[in-house]
């Protein structure tokens with residue numbers, strides 16, 4: 001068995017020094033204890049009279065309903081935005097914990113990457129504390145603002161949507177699909193067996209992959225680990241993520257490629273987290289009261305800045321240390337980035353700032369929010385406001401377009417440096433095309449018409 005080893009010239013490379021420094025700085029600073037303390041002691045009533053973030057980062061900001069809302073409703077919308085975004089972040093970080101471990105299991109097969117593995121393990125440890133605190137604050141805030149009924153009904157969670165098999169079909173060559181006599185359709189996908197996926201993976205990586213993740217190898221007799229929720233939940237089904245778990249755990253190139261997707265999560269988080277960080281510093285300067293969630297965001301950003309550095313370094317530099325991608329890996333890597341663009345970044349929300357998906361999958365959550373104790377609307381009132389907020393041009397769309405443009409240029413700078421990507425991915429063409437108010441309103445209007453028709457049918 002050939003064992004890859006980082007050569008002595010490799011270890012002198014800048015990125016080795018950066019990884020070593022990141023690990024040292026992250027373990028020295030580490031704010032998990034502080035974050036855990038905030039979660040344990042959070043009390044909504046002591047924080048309820050303050051804005052937690054910039055008012056521009058409030059649920060429904062810029063919509064006609066936001067203009068008509070009372071000062072106390074506006075405060076609540078600012079709090080609900082934090083809850084919605086960090087509920088989403090908690091899910092995304094749970095996914096990170098899994099994929100950090102799968103990919104660390106690959107890097108551990110290559111000598112010279114011990115620091116990198118230690119840092120990734122440490123990040124996994126930190127995420128556990130982050131997630132706990134986000135959930136604790138979210139739980140108490142939702143109970144206070146929306147009542148017990150809101151539990152199990154996440155405000156910003158999309159409606160259940162059927163799995164689209166098309167991207168899966170694109171990933172796997174037709175000739176190979178036939179080998180397993182399996183048609184990759186929505187009806188068979190959820191029941192596809194783990195053994196079929198494992199057999200396919202062995203074929204794709206030429207038998208026993210030399211760098212097969214130790215984490216996966218230790219679980220060979222258990223179901224393939226997968227994920228739901230977070231950004232991943234918008235991208236593909238849990239079955240599709242089993243397929244990705246195996247691929248990201250099968251070669252150093254694919255393990256590095258995972259970090260380009262983790263970077264999408266890191267940058268999407270920063271698009272709304274940075275303003276909490278700024279607010280915290282302003283409040284300190286002015287000697288004002290600091291709401292607990294604002295402080296949590298501040299310290300979380302400090303922990304996460306190391307994670308972002310790692311995602312960027314692995315995705316842009318470390319992959320060059322390893323053998324170039326095979327045709328299959330290149331195709332898969334491009335399909336993953338393309339799918340990520342479509343699912344996570346390919347639209348523009350009219351009521352959720354810094355959210356770049358159209359609102360077609362958010363009809364039910366918005367309808368429920370409008371009928372919650374916060375607004376107390378009847379069904380017809382709720383539909384009236386939904387139409388105004390989703391299907392007509394307003395300030396909220398324009399404000400979100402600005403966030404979209406900022407993030408688009410950051411992503412272009414990041415993906416532009418990955419030489420194995422197609423131009424559509426390097427230039428983020430799908431995301432760029434999604435930055436259109438006209439398109440968002442058109443798609444919302446179609447979805448709203450369907451939603452109100454199905455609601456009318458339910459009532460009859």
Ligand SMILES: [Fe+2]
Pocket residue numbers: 093126127130131300304
């Ligand atoms: Fe985190």
Ligand SMILES: [Fe+2]
Pocket residue numbers: 093096123127304307
């Ligand atoms: Fe993180």
